[in-house]
Structures are given as structure tokens and as C-alpha cells.
Amino acid sequence: MRVLHVLPSLSYKLGGPTQVALNIVRALRDVGIDAEIATTNDDEAGLLDVPIAQRVDYEGVPVWFFPRLARLKAFIPSMGLTRWMVNHLDKYDIVHNHYLFCYAPTVAGRLAQHRQIPYISSTIGQLTPWALQQSRFKKQIYGRFIERSILNRAAAIHCTTPAEAEDARRFGISSPTLILPLGVNPALIIADAAAKLRDRYSLPTNCKIILFLSRLHEKKRPDFLLRAFAQLAPQSHGYHLLLAGSGDANYCDRLKTLTNTLNIAHSVTFTGFVSGSDKDLLLQGSNLFALPSYSENFGIAVAEALGAGLPVVVTPEVQIATDISAAQAGLVISDDLDAWSNALSQLLCDPDLSTQLGHNGQQLAAAKYSWPAIAHKLSQSYDEILTGQPLSFASRS
Known part of the structure; x- marks a missing residue:
């Protein structure tokens, strides 16, 4: 054929x-x-x-x-x-x-x-x-x-x-x-991924990392994530947000201006486009994955995060959100800034919950994706x- x-x-x-x-x-x-x-x-x-x-x-x-x-x-x-x-x-x-x-x-x-x-x-x-x-x-x-x-x-x-x-x-x-x-393709396991990721971006060893891995586009709403992240008081809690992806230069500039306006520029890194082993390092070394998209038919990056054992936070408009909820592999949070900030804080502050959600996500990815x-x-x-x-x-x- x-x-x-x-x-x-x-x-x-x-x-x-x-x-x-x-x-x-x-x-x-x-x-x-x-x-x-x-x-x-x-x-x-x-x-x-x-x-x-x-x-x-x-x-x-x-x-x-x-x-x-x-x-x-x-x-x-x-x-x-x-x-x-x-x-x-x-x-x-x-x-x-x-x-x-x-x-x-x-x-x-x-x-x-x-x-x-x-x-x-x-x-x-x-x-x-x-x-x-x-x-x-x-x-x-x-x-x-x-x-x-x-x-x-x-x-x-x-x-x-x-x-x-x-x-x-x-x-x-x-x-x-x-x-x-x-x-999703099974990734090669990177030994000490958490330490290597923090070394790559010159972050403290005990820093907790939120990963956004997608195009930098209005549909994906990285601006919303920046505002939710700003409410976590990242400087005092040792949190860091990695925005991994490329996008229109003007839109990226607006996002960078927003980090300054929100006073979180020191806690946000724009990695640019990543692929291959660089992407695997991000997925294996971060603490959680977040995608507050307006619309996502499947969300391949979300599935990759599940496969890597990352707990995820997504909006209901990510169409595998039903699978995520059913498998207890992450948090599905509606379009509300306070609710998103609370969800991020909950996973960052509760390692046992994060570990369980991540484990459930790996099982979901292996069985269905x-x-x-x-x-x-x-x-x-x-x-x-x-x-x-x-x-x-x-x-x-």
C-alpha cells in the first residue's frame, strides 16, 4: 500500500x-x-x-x-x-x-x-x-x-x-x-536531568521550574501564564518559568516587556525553539508543565509532558483534558487567573501530589499515546x- x-x-x-x-x-x-x-x-x-x-x-x-x-x-x-x-x-x-x-x-x-x-x-x-x-x-x-x-x-x-x-x-x-x-516518542533518559537543566540556565539547584513548551502565540496564552506566575511571588519562593518556543518577533518582544512590567524578568527565561535532546532535558528536568491555551485539538507537547512524567496544568480547551482528568494526571483549570495561580502553587508545594500525577500521566501516555x-x-x-x-x-x- x-x-x-x-x-x-x-x-x-x-x-x-x-x-x-x-x-x-x-x-x-x-x-x-x-x-x-x-x-x-x-x-x-x-x-x-x-x-x-x-x-x-x-x-x-x-x-x-x-x-x-x-x-x-x-x-x-x-x-x-x-x-x-x-x-x-x-x-x-x-x-x-x-x-x-x-x-x-x-x-x-x-x-x-x-x-x-x-x-x-x-x-x-x-x-x-x-x-x-x-x-x-x-x-x-x-x-x-x-x-x-x-x-x-x-x-x-x-x-x-x-x-x-x-x-x-x-x-x-x-x-x-x-x-x-x-x-509520543519515548525519550532517552537523561541522568541527573534536574541538575543539568538548572546548570544549563544558571539556576539555583533547589529552584522549582514551571515549563511552557509550545509556540509563543496568542492562542497558547503565554501572557496569561506570566500573569498567573507573577502572583506566586517567585523571587521569595525560588520558582522559575521557562518559556520554550519561538514566535513572531513583535509578540515575543511584548512578552518580554510584560515580564518587566510584572517585575518577574529575573524569574523567567525565554529559551527559544528547542528540539531533540534539548527538549528532552526540559521535559525531564522541570517540575511541572503548563499550557493555558484558548484552543488545542490534541496538544502534542502536553502528551510529551505526560510521557516524561510531568504533572500538567491545562485549560479545558485542550481537548485531551478529559483524558487527563480521568487518569488523574494533572489539573484542568478554567480561565481564571487566581485559580491558575493556586493550581501552580499547589503542585509546586506538594511534591507527593506532583509525583502521583506525573506517574499517572506516564501510564496514560504509554497506554493511549x-x-x-x-x-x-x-x-x-x-x-x-x-x-x-x-x-x-x-x-x-
Whole structure:
């Protein structure tokens, strides 16, 4: 079985969806599916330094890169990618699209319809009420004339949570919805991670660290976390907040100005974008993970924190919050500054509770967010689509 995954960019600056696409394809190949990726050389403000219009190994995954024509947010048109799909899409049994409201998956969906190739669309949280309010008018037009018809002709819509499937139904999608979560890769254990992390950022050995690991974006609300953190009186309690991620330069500057306004600049470190062993060190050496996001379809960084044994504090809008509550793997706190400050303080001051929540989170991640298990289920779904069988993991709502 040959499967082509299509998305507008593999830039890590776009956050979790890039990691997801690479991990899905890698896991599928491990279970015998001939999966690869077609995308552009987009790297937000720049371009990825990759070979063009040829199949290359990129982070252990076969990828076809094509030059972007322009960058209109995530739309990212590419004539080279279009021509290649016109000439090569027939070689694949299934097309799996990632992202909505953008060029590459739209073209792939239309071509797949024309060639009668079944395709799946992953909505990656872009149909949540919050997401649909961003660039609202453009999405309404695009949805009415393009996106909704593409999704309604898909063989299936891949959703990571039941809540995401409900979002698809509210958008007017009648295609079957597959409920398959995302996975986390087991990290190599770093000996003395806590001490090494504090040494890396020149922090006291007994300092307690709150970790924010995500894009620095208004949706993720690092500004809200800074205000909640400011109420902890970090200077007197030996707390430190690490904001790990990149974002728009102007927004990052506003966050740094806010730390000065709140008088917490001495207790906040902006690490910039991290990956690989640097990210593992953050996850294994911190005391807790916090993400007060307005909207999060799955939250791959949250799942990674669970896998690393970190207790988490999240908002209900993080759609795996239900799993977290059920497993007692963290605290799910509504949009209230005092409540968030109290939740952070509770975990920082109660090591026994933090340890228990972290242990529960590791068990949750191992049981539910395993890439090999997810790849087997997705492979089974592909086979069911090709043979016309009922989908085993379809939403029953």
C-alpha cells in the first residue's frame, strides 16, 4: 500500500503538526506501509535548505519538497508541487491531507476526487470555535465554496478526540470521522536531568521550574501564564518559568516587556525553539508543565509532558483534558487567573501530589499515546477504506 501525506510545510516553526506528520509517516513505515510526504520548502520567513523536486530522506522519512510560490500565512501555494501531483498522484493508493484552508491539501483533495483516489483529511484543530474566529471572513468564504465540499467527499476525517469530531459535525461535515489520538516518542533518559537543566540556565539547584513548551502565540496564552506566575511571588519562593518556543518577533518582544512590567524578568527565561535532546532535558528536568491555551485539538507537547512524567496544568480547551482528568494526571483549570495561580502553587508545594500525577500521566501516555499502536490502527483504517469495509475506529456520534 502506498500512501502520500500532503501538507503545506514541514517547518518546525509551525509547531506540533509538523512533528505529527513526520511521526505518523515514520510509524506507518515501521508497520510496513509505504508512506511518504509531499510538501514545500517553506520555513516561515525563510526556506528550508533541502533538495527540490526529488525524493529525499528527511529526518528518517521520505519527503518530496517543492519551492513555495509565496507565503500567505499557511496557504503557501506551490506550482511545482501542483505539477508533480498532477503527474504522480495516480501512483498512490490513498492520499492523507494535513491542514485546512490552505493550498496543498486543497489541490491534493481536488485531484484525488478527479482521479477517484480515496483521501483522508486531518483537521488538526482548525475547526474549533476559536480557530474559526481567526480570519473569520476568509474562512467562511473558503469553507463555503471549497473546504466543506472537499471534506464531505473525503473517505474519512481524522480527528484526535471526540470533541474534534463534534467540531467537524458543527462545521457541516458528514464524512465518517476516525477517532485516533496522536502519539509520543519515548525519550532517552537523561541522568541527573534536574541538575543539568538548572546548570544549563544558571539556576539555583533547589529552584522549582514551571515549563511552557509550545509556540509563543496568542492562542497558547503565554501572557496569561506570566500573569498567573507573577502572583506566586517567585523571587521569595525560588520558582522559575521557562518559556520554550519561538514566535513572531513583535509578540515575543511584548512578552518580554510584560515580564518587566510584572517585575518577574529575573524569574523567567525565554529559551527559544528547542528540539531533540534539548527538549528532552526540559521535559525531564522541570517540575511541572503548563499550557493555558484558548484552543488545542490534541496538544502534542502536553502528551510529551505526560510521557516524561510531568504533572500538567491545562485549560479545558485542550481537548485531551478529559483524558487527563480521568487518569488523574494533572489539573484542568478554567480561565481564571487566581485559580491558575493556586493550581501552580499547589503542585509546586506538594511534591507527593506532583509525583502521583506525573506517574499517572506516564501510564496514560504509554497506554493511549503510543505511535506503534496508532500506526497499526491507521493502517487498518486505510485497508478498510480500500476494501470498502466499515471503519473500526469511526466515531459513533
